[in-house]
Amino acid sequence: MKLSRFTRAGLATFAACVVFFLIAPLLVILLFAFDASNVQTFPIHHWTTYWFSVAWHDPAVRSALWLSVKAGVLATAIALILGTMVAFGIHRYRFFGRDTVSLLLVLPIALPGIVTGLALQSAFNLVGIPFSIYTIVIGHATFCIVVVFNNVVARLRRTSTSLMEASADLGASPLQTFRLVTLPTISTAVIAGGLLAFALSFDEVIVTTFTAGAQNTLPLWIFGAIRLGQQLPEVNAVVVGVVLLTLIPIAFAARMSSGEGTGRSTRSSI
């Protein structure tokens, strides 16, 4: 589109401001994590890495981290299996109610998270299931499935079926075709979907509030600490750790899917 130099400059300035607005708060947490003071004031006078070691040696933080990792891994495993299956089903077969299934998949992220959380709590309460790591996993897997689905279905749409047909024509059994042809073409999309699902689960707090009972995942520990206004310098260090731990899998996932499925279900898209 032909734009005047004036319009271009205006847009560039506006975009720079948006980027600053998006990034600056993240730099603030990074800075405050190295603040030596007990009470956070700006500007920062003394610098330290002391709070990172406090956080790392805090048993409450450690057990919360461990629970988050375990729940994230289990939820991701379920999401990988079910998300890939439903992607194949939706992509390969035309059937009555196909659109309804697609709608059903996005429902856990289109409806407010608190609805999913409260619904699960009501069901656990009615059936008499006590809170455990599995109740957390059930909640997380439900909203992680769509992330895997989006990644895999985007890849399937881009690969032509002629490859699989050729494999069958050359005498491969359906299982062989799946293992030797289909799986290698979708593998990076599956891995990317899994990494995104783990990141989503690792960070989730709203649904978890309702499905964790007295257990503390890392986000729940952070929420509790901020709310009570206790151990705030330690919270700073933990929060920086969490951001880094989430961004590493995201960076890998972005590499692997290389912008695939952009525009499909926000968090899974880029």
Place this chain on the structure above:
Amino acid sequence: MSDRGLRQRVGAALWRRPWLRGVLTLSPPLLWFLVIYLASLVVMLVTAFFTVNSLTGNVVYQWTWSNFSQILTQSVYGSIILRTLLMAIAVTITDILLALPFAFFLAKVVSRRWRQLLLGLLLMPLWASYLAKVYAWINILSNKGVLPGIESKLGIPPTHIAYTNIAMWIVFSYLWLPFMIVPIYGAFERVPDSLLEASSDLGAGSWITFRWVLLPMVLPGIVAGSIFTFSLTLGDFITPLLIGGSNSDFIGNAIYDSALNGGNLPFAAALAFVSIAIMAIYLLLARFAGAFEAL
């Protein structure tokens, strides 16, 4: 029969019956959604019509409208619902206004290299932990935080926006902005450049092209983004609690309080019913705008 022979026979049987393969691949994920997700939603919606015995704290399984009549008649809940809705609308509009020019710039103006760089930068606020971002804003806005610090350095009178509705509006707009940028960017990206050239060849200026060619084509992206901003605001209780002031309860806070502090699941369910109803109306409107393609 050998293992290999059995495997081949099963494979052949499946190959001849595509419907069977379809059923086998789709039933586990569908069962998960029906048995766990949908069934839980139904349980919650039914629970909304029960009450809690105020002495024992147990749920009384007796059909009643009392939760809903309480929500409709007590003015507290009216103002909570209104506050949540107004904030959702304000945040959605703010994010559209910020995301539209930014996404346009990203998709249609900058060079490929800059685009890659900016998209990479966008990943950080999109995926960085929600609580980390909220906590950053507490450190920015609080009385001894970054903003008052800079203001006093520059000699500007302090704005005192910590723990107000304005603070919540800024923080919510910040939190959901990436969720608005991504679908709008995707929509812009799908518009072929040749269309814009055609428009300009036919004599349209850049504003006319934007208004009559681009905007209709990115509308589904805008609506898709607004579904996220709306639903995320409706379900939040953490930002109102940590960023808002004394009178800042949202529907989410009311649900949280009655379910987890008050032990009144039926009343919380009735409140959740309200936010589902609001989202349902919104999704129906979005469907008219054809936004589901872009979700």
